[in-house]
């Protein structure tokens with residue numbers, strides 16, 4: 001059965017809907033743009049397909065994936081960023097108490113830059129550079145700035 005889901009991501013004021021098939025297995029399920037309902041000022045010049053590509057598949061994922069990557073890849077140089085939750089094999093890392101992930105966007109259209117800051121982490125410059133190179137290798141240079 002084809003379902004329509006409406007989405008208003010927290011990365012901007014755009015709103016759109018997409019369709020997906022409940023009969024498709026989750027691993028192979030394809031989400032397809034159904035309708036753009038609202039374009040925010042930052043994305044006003046984009047086509048509907050670009051809204052789908054940039055806002056849904058680009059910005060929203062980048063914002064979520066960089067937080068995950070920071071937590072997952074925090075090695076001994078960044079251990080103070082992380083605390084471990086869960087028990088035994090179900091243990092997983094998350095940001096430490098007192099560290100909060102904050103983000104904002106600069107620019108408009110297709111080339112918006114995600115500015116990431118880890119408030120409370122008191123990152124040294126070498127630690128910021130480490131996170132910056134991780135972000136660059138995952139998303140390409142100029143997509144994420146660690147501030």
Ligand SMILES: [Zn+2]
Pocket residue numbers: 012013014039040041042043055
């Ligand atoms: Zn938008």
